[in-house]
Every structure is written in C-alpha cells, then in structure tokens.
Amino acid sequence: MTDIRNIVILTGAGISAESGIDTFRDAGGLWEQHKVEDVATPEAFARDPDLVLRFYDMRREAIQTKQTNPAHEALARLDEHWDGDLLIVTQNVDDLHERAGSQIGLEETRVLHMHGTHLNAWCTACDVRSPWRTTLIDRPACPECGERALRPDVVWFGEMPYEMERIYAALREADLFVSIGTSGAVYPAAGFVQEAKALGVPTLELNLEPSQGSAWFDEARHGPASALVPQWVD
Numbered sequence: 148m149t150d151i152r153n154i155v156i157l158t159g160a161g162i163s164a165e166s167g168i169d170t171f172r173d174a175g176g177l178w179e180q181h182k183v184e185d186v187a188t189p190e191a192f193a194r195d196p197d198l199v200l201r202f203y204d205m206r207r208e209a210i211q212t213k214q215t216n217p218a219h220e221a222l223a224r225l226d227e228h229w230d231g232d233l234l235i236v237t238q239n240v241d242d243l244h245e246r247a248g249s250q251i252g253l254e255e256t257r258v259l260h261m262h263g264t265h266l267n268a269w270c271t272a273c274d275v276r277s278p279w280r281t282t283l284i285d286r287p288a289c290p291e292c293g294e295r296a297l298r299p300d301v302v303w304f305g306e307m308p309y310e311m312e313r314i315y316a317a318l319r320e321a322d323l324f325v326s327i328g329t330s331g332a333v334y335p336a337a338g339f340v341q342e343a344k345a346l347g348v349p350t351l352e353l354n355l356e357p358s359q360g361s362a363w364f365d366e367a368r369h370g371p372a373s374a375l376v377p378q379w380v381d
C-alpha cells in the first residue's frame with residue numbers, strides 16, 4: 148500500500164459473523180417468523196412497537212455477550228499506525244470496531260455508524276439521542292425530557308442513513324475503497340463501490356463469497372474476514 152494515503156472501508160454484518168453475531172442472511176432474515184426488513188421499519192414500529200422493541204432488546208443483549216474477532220482487531224491496528232486518512236463506515240449497529248480499539252484517542256471519530264448503533268436510544272419526543280444499555284420494552288423515561296418515548300437509535304428501511312455527506316466527501320478524497328463482509332444488498336451503502344469507481348478510486352472486496360456488487364470491484368478476495376483482513380492489513 149505504497150502510494151495510498153486515504154482509505155475508506157465499508158463493513159457489514161459479515162465482519163462480525165465470526166464473533167457470533169448473526170448476519171441478516173444467516174438469520175435467513177427471519178426473527179420470530181418476521182422478515183428483518185419487516186421489523187426494521189418505522190411502519191412496523193408504529194404498528195407494533197412492542198414487537199420492534201423486543202427485537203432490538205434481543206439484538207442488544209446478543210451483541211453485548213460477543214467479543215471482537217481478528218478482523219476487527221486488524222482494522223484497529225491499521226487505525227493505530229495509519230498516518231493518512233482512514234474512515235471505517237460500518238453498516239453494523241454493534242460496537243465491535245470500537246471495542247477492538249478503532250478510533251481510540253482520536254478527537255474525530257474514524258468509525259462512522261451509518262445505520263446507527265445499538266448503544267444509543269433516540270427519544271421521539273425531544274429528538275435527543277442518549278447512551279442506552281438496558282431494555283426499551285419497559286418504556287423507560289427519556290433521560291433528557293422524561294417522556295416514555297424512546298426508540299433504538301438505528302436507521303430503519305426507508306430512513307436516511309447518518310452522515311452521508313461525510314461519507315461521499317471521504318470517497319472523493321480516497322485512494323482506496325475496501326468493502327468487508329457485506330452482501331451489497333442494501334442501499335445507499337451498496338452503491339459506494341460504484342461511486343468509488345466513477346471517481347477512479349481503486350476498489351477491493353473482502354467477503355466470504357462474491358457479493359451482489361462483486362463485478363464492480365477491481366479486486367475481490369473470498370474467504371472468512373478473520374483470515375482475509377489481517378492478511379490485507381499486515
């Protein structure tokens with residue numbers, strides 16, 4: 148990686164698969180006979196808030212029992228010694244990048260959760276987001292306004308992902324775009340490789356199998372992230 152200074156990395160559920168966190172495909176997209184796409188929507192929350200809050204309480208509990216794997220740890224090593232720009236855009240709501248040490252000690256975060264994080268709750272009454280580590284099903288009061296109107300701070304289908312402008316700005320400055328552990332099924336994340344291509348940015352896919360966007364990548368390596376990512380970083 149000689150003449151490369153600025154790297155944008157997109158990660159998906161596949162980077163956390165070996166930590167034991169179900170990907171959307173492995174779970175067959177099914178949860179209690181519901182398709183994830185049908186539960187992760189504002190309409191589902193309006194229709195059956197208990198179902199959606201139970202889904203996220205279960206996801207949060209599962210995530211908190213899991214550990215980082217060599218793929219997260221390799222990216223944290225890259226983060227530590229890389230003197231150019233590095234932005235890890237994750238579609239995941241887990242905090243395994245942070246727990247592996249990514250972004251430690253940096254004033255500006257280098258891990259961007261474009262689909263939100265299971266660690267925050269979002270008050271639909273006062274719009275304030277606050278760290279949250281317990282269940283939401285029992286309708287706790289918002290720490291800011293006291294209203295019992297908290298939802299998970301995750302981006303549902305049909306909602307605008309976070310910090311899109313910052314992501315596109317980083318792609319414009321990138322010398323390399325790497326996609327790790329994502330099926331390329333969900334937009335706008337799945338479109339980043341096309342954006343990079345249009346900007347003339349070299350692209351690399353590290354995934355268990357060819358993703359839906361594989362044909363867009365200059366290079367694609369297939370196998371488990373816990374092997375591919377350390378090989379690429381080290």
Ligand code: BV8
Pocket residue numbers: 158159160161162164165170171172173184187238239240262301302303304305306307308327328329330331332333334335336353354355356357358370371372373
């Ligand atoms: C938007 C957070 C516009 C919640 C997620 C109709 C109505 C509304 C919208 C749409 C529509 N039709 C299309 C859309 C757009 C929609 C979309 O793309 N839908 C898809 C289904 C077609 N997108 C949206 O709605 C987005 N918003 O468009 O807003 C807008 C414009 C203006 C104003 C307002 C709005 C928002 C999408 C975000 C949804 N939220 N997550 C939660 O997590 O609960 S998406 C969720 O699913 C994840 O975050 C992730 O992004 C996605 C799953 O993707 P992956 O991470 O790739 O996981 P997956 O399981 O699919 O694949 C895993 C991969 O890993 C596989 O390739 C596998 O081979 C690999 N793997 C497995 N093991 C390993 C491995 N690789 C390496 N090593 C291993 N060991």
